[in-house]
Every structure is written in C-alpha cells, then in structure tokens.
Amino acid sequence: MLDKLANDRSDHASALGADLVGKAAVITGSTSGIGLGIAHALAASGMKVLLNGFGERSEIDRTVAELAEIYGVAVGYSGADMSKPDDIAGMVQLAQEKFGAVDVLVNNAGIQHVEAVETFPIEKWNAILSINLSAAFHATRAVIPGMKARGYGRIINVASAHALVASPFKSAYVSAKHGIVGLTKTVALETAEHGITANAICPGYVLTPLVEKQIPETAKARGLTEEQVIRDVLLHAQPTRQFVTTEEIGALAVFLCSRAARSITGAAIPIEGGWTAQ
Ligand code: NAD
Numbered sequence: 688m689l690d691k692l693a694n695d696r697s698d699h700a701s702a703l704g705a706d707l708v709g710k711a712a713v714i715t716g717s718t719s720g721i722g723l724g725i726a727h728a729l730a731a732s733g734m735k736v737l738l739n740g741f742g743e744r745s746e747i748d749r750t751v752a753e754l755a756e757i758y759g760v761a762v763g764y765s766g767a768d769m770s771k772p773d774d775i776a777g778m779v780q781l782a783q784e785k786f787g788a789v790d791v792l793v794n795n796a797g798i799q800h801v802e803a804v805e806t807f808p809i810e811k812w813n814a815i816l817s818i819n820l821s822a823a824f825h826a827t828r829a830v831i832p833g834m835k836a837r838g839y840g841r842i843i844n845v846a847s848a849h850a851l852v853a854s855p856f857k858s859a860y861v862s863a864k865h866g867i868v869g870l871t872k873t874v875a876l877e878t879a880e881h882g883i884t885a886n887a888i889c890p891g892y893v894l895t896p897l898v899e900k901q902i903p904e905t906a907k908a909r910g911l912t913e914e915q916v917i918r919d920v921l922l923h924a925q926p927t928r929q930f931v932t933t934e935e936i937g938a939l940a941v942f943l944c945s946r947a948a949r950s951i952t953g954a955a956i957p958i959e960g961g962w963t964a965q
Contacts, residue, residue, distance in 0.1 A: 708728050708733030710839075711786035713779065715769055715826065716796025718742040718750065721845060724933025725793055725940045732941050737763045737782040740796060740858030746751045761786065767820035769796040770814060779829035788837060791944050794823035795845040797828070797860075799897055801904040804858045812859045819863035820870070827874055827925070840883035841944045844871050845936075846949040848891045848924070848959040857907045868955045875953030884952035886943055891959025892921045894930045927960030 694852055716722040718740030726736050738751060755762040763785045767774035782789050797819045800811040823844050834840025849857060850864035863937045867887060874885040892898055898921070905916045922928045939958055942948055957963050 692917045699924060707941070707944055709735070710790040710944070711735040711737070711782060711788050712791035712793060712944075713737045713739070713765075713782045713789050713826070713830070714795055715739045715767075715778075715822065717793075718747055720897060721890065721893055721933050721936050722795040723750070724937045725795065725843075725845075726754065727758075728934070728937025728941050729761040729791065729793075729944070730754050730760050730762065732944070733758075733760060734791065734944075735761040735763075735786045737778070739765045739767055739769075739778055741766070750827060770817045770823075772814040772825045775822060779826060783833065788833055790834070790837070790839060791841040791843070793845065793940060794826055795844045795846060796822060797845065797863075797897065799857070799860050799901055801856045801901050801908055802817045803856055807858055811831065814868075815859035816863050819860065819885070820866045823842065823867055823870060827870070827885075831874075831878065834883045835878070835881045838882040840878065840881070842871075842874060842877055842878075842883065842885040842919060843940055843943055844868075844885070844887045845887045846871070846887040848889050848962045849959060850887060850889050850955055851957065851963045854924075856905070864956050871955065872953045876920065879952060882949070884943070884949060886953070887955040888936060888939055888943075889955050889959060889963075890936055891925045891931050891957075891962045893933060893936070895933070924962045925960035926962070930960055931960060 697875040712734045714722050714726050718724040726738055730736050731964045737904055751764050765778040765781050771839045798815055818876035827842055844867050846867050847864045849861045850868045853861045871885050902913050902916050906913050
C-alpha cells in the first residue's frame with residue numbers, strides 16, 4: 688500500500704514536470720519581458736535554455752550567466768534576427784550543436800505598431816508579419832525532424848488575446864496573431880502521432896517594454912492621456928483589472944512541456960484575466 692502511494696506520488700511528480708530535467712529549449716525574443724519570464728521558468732524546471740533577442744551585449748551576457756548560476760543549467764545565446772530565415776536556421780543549428788537536441792521551441796519574439804489601417808506604414812506591416820508569424824514557421828520547420836526522431840517535442844507559440852479578438856489600430860499584430868493560431872493547429876495535426884504538441888498561449892496585457900511603448904502610441908491614436916490608456920483601454924479589457932505576469936505565463940509554459948499536458952495540442956489557451964470571455 689505504501690509502495691503504491693510512493694509510486695503514485697512519483698507518477699504525479701513526473702507528470703508535473705520532473706521529466707523536464709535535461710531537456711533543451713529555444714526561446715525566441717527572450718532577452719526581455721515574457722520570453723525572459725519563460726526562460727526563467729523552463730530553466731527552473733531543469734531545462735537547458737538558448738536565449739535569443741536584441742539588447743546590450745553586456746546585459747545579455749549577464750542574464751546568461753545569472754540563469755546558469757541560479758538554476759545550474761546550461762544556457763546559451765543566439766543573436767539571430769527573427770525577420771531573417773537564414774538566421775533562424777542558424778539559431779536552431781546552434782542549439783542542436785550546443786545541447787544535442789531541441790526538445791522545446793517557444794516562438795515568442797514579437798513587435799507591435801499601433802496606427803490606423805489607412806496610414807499603417809507598409810514596412811511595419813511587413814516587419815510584424817515576418818517577426819510575429821513567419822519566424823515561427825521557419826523555426827518550427829527546422830526543429831520538427833529532430834523532435835520526430837526522438838518522439839518528443841513541445842512547440843509553444845506566444846500568441847495573444849489578439850489572436851482571438853481584435854482591437855482597433857493593430858491590423859498587422861491582430862492578423863499575425865490570428866495567423867499563428869492557424870499555424871499552431873496545422874502543426875499540431877501534422878505532428879500528433881509523434882509525441883509532439885503545438886499550442887498557442889494567448890496572454891492579455893503584461894507590463895513589458897512592448898506594452899510600455901504602445902501606451903503613448905495608443906494615447907495619440909485615440910486622443911487620450913497615458914493614464915486613460917492604462918485604465919480605460921488596457922486594463923478595461925481585462926475583467927480582473929490586473930496585468931498578467933511573466934511568471935504566470937512561464938508556469939503555463941512549463942505545464943505545457945510536462946507529460947501531463949501531452950493530450951493538449953492545437954489549443955489556443957487564453958491567460959488574459961477573462962478578456963475574451965466577455
Ligand atoms: P518585449 O518587447 O519585452 O520583448 C520582445 C522580445 O523580442 C525582446 O527580447 C526583443 O529583443 C525580441 N525581438 C524583437 N524583434 C526581434 C527580432 N527581429 N529578432 C529577434 N528577437 C527580436 O515584448 P513582450 O511583451 O515580452 O512580448 C513577447 C511576446 O508576447 C510577443 O510575441 C508579444 O506579441 C506577446 N504578447 C505580449 C503581451 C503583452 O501585453 N506584453 C500580450 C500578449 C502577447
């Protein structure tokens with residue numbers, strides 16, 4: 688009886704993440720915000736992590752060293768530009784060489800621009816579509832052969848509540864985020880028999896540099912003060928009236944990587960304080 692209880696306990700432990708120790712993850716756009724939060728959570732669960740994104744090189748080196756020291760896992764960095772398919776292939780190759788595999792891919796890098804559709808700059812549209820949508824396609828196609836060969840893989844696309852509903856003045860972002868849900872579902876269907884899952888996480892507003900930057904842009908587009916934008920636009924969308932945190936999103940990503948989540952695939956999972964329930 689006690690043996691059975693002990694076995695049950697260890698089944699629960701491994702279902703909830705103990706099986707992640709030693710796995711390797713690539714997280715795009717992880718020098719900041721949500722990607723960095725996910726990198727912390729995956730490293731805390733024992734995974735090796737490859738960071739990616741822009742920023743001051745000295746600050747990035749400090750983050751890499753910090754993660755390695757806090758969690759005792761191997762940590763690397765790729766400066767690949769997610770708007771460049773060759774860079775993306777190089778990033779996946781670097782991770783495969785450094786870690787021997789890519790078990791988890793988190794497509795998170797993203798940018799935003801807030802402006803009415805009739806004056807929306809064409810170069811911004813192209814950049815948002817390539818970084819927020821096409822980059823996930825390029826990275827996904829590069830990791831799938833290895834995941835299929837090993838019979839395990841987790842592809843997590845950081846979409847948005849804007850993958851499920853629209854807001855004005857965000858035509859490129861809303862289009863890319865709706866698109867990534869379509870990519871997620873298709874990849875889920877193509878990989879379902881190979882131990883691979885593909886899911887989209889759909890956060891509401893998280894107070895990261897991406898959101899901080901759009902507060903003045905939204906104020907201008909809507910003729911509001913910045914305080915009004917936070918209270919009447921951003922948090923107004925979320926019935927909890929609170930920002931979602933990067934730690935909450937990191938915990939969801941860890942769960943999606945676990946054995947317990949193996950039957951969750953092709954899903955678009957809201958983590959948005961009730962926004963899309965309205
Ligand atoms: P952020 O600006 O804090 O971080 C974006 C990251 O992407 C940074 O590391 C940046 O260097 C990187 N990046 C940008 N362009 C890149 C490129 N061309 N190549 C490589 N890396 C690049 O933003 P965030 O809020 O953490 O956003 C991360 C993701 O979460 C995005 O996909 C965003 O759309 C999504 N999201 C954010 C929120 C929010 O409220 N912050 C809500 C829903 C979804």
